[in-house]
Amino acid sequence: MREDLQHAVKLARIELSAEEEVRLGSQLGDILKYVDKLNELDVEGVEPTAHAVPLTNVLREDEPRESLSHEAAMRNAPKTSNGLFIVPKIVE
Amino acid sequence: MPHTLTISQLTDKLAQGELSSREATQSCLDRIDAVDGQLNAFLSHDPEDALAQADAADAARAGGKSRPLLGVPIAMKDVIAVNGHPLNCASKILGDFNSPYDATVTEKLREAGAVVFGRVNMDEFAMGSSTENSAFGPARNPWDSGCIPGGSSGGSAVAVAADECIASLGSDTGGSIRQPAALCGCVGLKPTYGRVSRYGLVAFASSLDQVGPLTKDVRDAATMLGVIAGEDKRDSTNVPEPVPDYIAALNGDVKGLKIGLPKEYQVDGIDPKVKSATEAAVAELEKQGAEVKEVSLPHTQYAIATYYIIATAEASANLARFEGVRYGARVDGVSPEKMNRATRGAGFGEEVKRRIILGTYVLSSGYYDAYYLRAQKVRTLIRQDFLNAFKEVDLIASPTTPTPAFKIGEKVEDPLQMYLSDIFTISCNLAGLCGISIPCGFSVSGLPLGLQLLGKPFGEPDLLRAAHAYEQATNWHTKRPEIG
Numbered sequence: 061m062r063e064d065l066q067h068a069v070k071l072a073r074i075e076l077s078a079e080e081e082v083r084l085g086s087q088l089g090d091i092l093k094y095v096d097k098l099n100e101l102d103v104e105g106v107e108p109t110a111h112a113v114p115l116t117n118v119l120r121e122d123e124p125r126e127s128l129s130h131e132a133a134m135r136n137a138p139k140t141s142n143g144l145f146i147v148p149k150i151v152e
Numbered sequence: 153m154p155h156t157l158t159i160s161q162l163t164d165k166l167a168q169g170e171l172s173s174r175e176a177t178q179s180c181l182d183r184i185d186a187v188d189g190q191l192n193a194f195l196s197h198d199p200e201d202a203l204a205q206a207d208a209a210d211a212a213r214a215g216g217k218s219r220p221l222l223g224v225p226i227a228m229k230d231v232i233a234v235n236g237h238p239l240n241c242a243s244k245i246l247g248d249f250n251s252p253y254d255a256t257v258t259e260k261l262r263e264a265g266a267v268v269f270g271r272v273n274m275d276e277f278a279m280g281s282s283t284e285n286s287a288f289g290p291a292r293n294p295w296d297s298g299c300i301p302g303g304s305s306g307g308s309a310v311a312v313a314a315d316e317c318i319a320s321l322g323s324d325t326g327g328s329i330r331q332p333a334a335l336c337g338c339v340g341l342k343p344t345y346g347r348v349s350r351y352g353l354v355a356f357a358s359s360l361d362q363v364g365p366l367t368k369d370v371r372d373a374a375t376m377l378g379v380i381a382g383e384d385k386r387d388s389t390n391v392p393e394p395v396p397d398y399i400a401a402l403n404g405d406v407k408g409l410k411i412g413l414p415k416e417y418q419v420d421g422i423d424p425k426v427k428s429a430t431e432a433a434v435a436e437l438e439k440q441g442a443e444v445k446e447v448s449l450p451h452t453q454y455a456i457a458t459y460y461i462i463a464t465a466e467a468s469a470n471l472a473r474f475e476g477v478r479y480g481a482r483v484d485g486v487s488p489e490k491m492n493r494a495t496r497g498a499g500f501g502e503e504v505k506r507r508i509i510l511g512t513y514v515l516s517s518g519y520y521d522a523y524y525l526r527a528q529k530v531r532t533l534i535r536q537d538f539l540n541a542f543k544e545v546d547l548i549a550s551p552t553t554p555t556p557a558f559k560i561g562e563k564v565e566d567p568l569q570m571y572l573s574d575i576f577t578i579s580c581n582l583a584g585l586c587g588i589s590i591p592c593g594f595s596v597s598g599l600p601l602g603l604q605l606l607g608k609p610f611g612e613p614d615l616l617r618a619a620h621a622y623e624q625a626t627n628w629h630t631k632r633p634e635i636g
Contacts, residue, residue, distance in 0.1 A: 087567055098454055
């Protein structure tokens with residue numbers, strides 16, 4: 061896999077097998093080559109579109125309301141203790 | 153055989169007391185038992201829960217209640233939250249996740265009286281065009297079980313086309329409702345971005361995703377849209393436009409309606425039968441009084457590249473939440489980062505990994521301007537093309553897909569080829585339009601073909617009127633596959 065793609069894999073936090081790295085590396089190379097066709101266009105002065113429906117500053121009243129209970133919010137977590145998420149040790 | 157009915161046929165029979173919701177629901181459950189071993193449309197379903205909802209609907213009706221979907225069994229794509237039911241997005245990474253709340257569309261279906269049942273198959277996280285990317289095995293086309301049903305809402309289309317439910321919900325990010333509807337021979341409607349709330353829809357690409365119905369005819373699509381559309385304070389991208397009466401739009405009158413044929417859609421690789429069926433469908437609408445003219449969408453050839461940069465960039469951010477801490481499966485590691493890596497490496501399928509890596513790449517320092525920002529600018533040009541065309545016409549017609557359903561396995565090794573088959577559906581999402589696919593014929597080998605109509609933002613009434621007028625003059629939508 062190309063070095064710049066390896067960097068993206070690292071940022072994306074995805075462990076790949078050696079075999080996946082070869083296959084995805086070549087497929088992603090092909091896809092990047094394909095999307096390079098956007099360079100044919102002159103986009104000087106064109107505003108970017110982030111959303112097709114132009115909505116800005118959608119606000120609601122800042123009022124307290126019901127939300128998920130603590131229990132419901134935690135119940136799908138793989139590891140919890142005393143109402144907290146448990147993760148591997150961060151500090152040695 | 154109540155499972156073969158449309159929504160309007162079933163609700164008539166329910167209203168007249170000819171049939172109960174329990175009978176209709178049981179009929180769908182029996183149908184699933186009979187055919188789904190072959191089709192793999194349903195990942196799971198809970199017969200007891202479905203029948204309890206049916207009984208409640210029957211009781212409500214006996215008590216004088218009447219609601220648009222009272223007692224109608226509707227299947228749900230496995231990307232939409234239904235309180236107390238599994239939600240996997242056809243991925244291993246969600247483990248035994250069980251939704252703690254209802255999506256807004258689920259709530260709206262319940263308010264309308266529907267029997268909300270079943271989790272239907274899809275490409276993992278809605279990424280794909282064939283449902284082969286499901287971690288639970290591919291769904292199969294009911295017209296030929298060796299062929300793909302399309303995707304990503306493949307299970308939603310199969311369940312409708314094979315009469316395992318009365319209608320279903322899917323989601324469409326680049327064609328994921330319209331393409332499987334076309335390939336399975338049912339109706340698929342992608343509403344305008346912002347028309348339907350995304351609250352409780354697991355996000356793939358937030359600026360493109362939209363929930364919509366797959367149904368047995370256009371009237372049912374109008375009914376379903378009327379139920380699920382509308383403002384929702386829990387989705388800030390939801391547009392507070394009033395919801396029109398979509399059924400009232402089905403008046404059969406297309407006189408003077410202007411239909412555009414994009415000259416750039418005459419691309420290589422279109423199946424001759426797809427071409428002739430689309431031409432015949434447009435001719436039928438012309439015969440009914442519509443005006444047909446050529447339009448130009450000059451940036452068509454850049455749509456797929458633009459889409460695969462924007463959609464993957466948004467996906468890479470949205471799917472960062474699956475890190476083995478808050479939900480789903482975890483693979484242990486000695487540090488949080490190692491645990492994240494191992495969990496995501498084992499939990500995501502290959503297409504999802506490919507897209508997350510691509511999305512991370514195009515957003516990463518040094519590449520952002522060259523890829524992501526440029527794609528957003530080209531998106532403006534693509535949207536402008538459509539807005540210009542819609543100054544001259546009311547609708548745009550094309551095939552939904554360049555070819556009928558392909559064989560399972562045919563494009564698995566070549567993701568780029570798979571992406572290129574989305575050419576006619578993808579721009580609709582980039583430009584924020586609405587679109588529908590309706591059955592318009594069969595291929596030489598007997599596989600269904602779809603006609604796509606695209607409408608202006610919030611132009612669903614015109615879209616549905618034209619689709620319905622066409623459907624009234626043809627009987628493609630009444631054809632059903634022989635299964636087994």
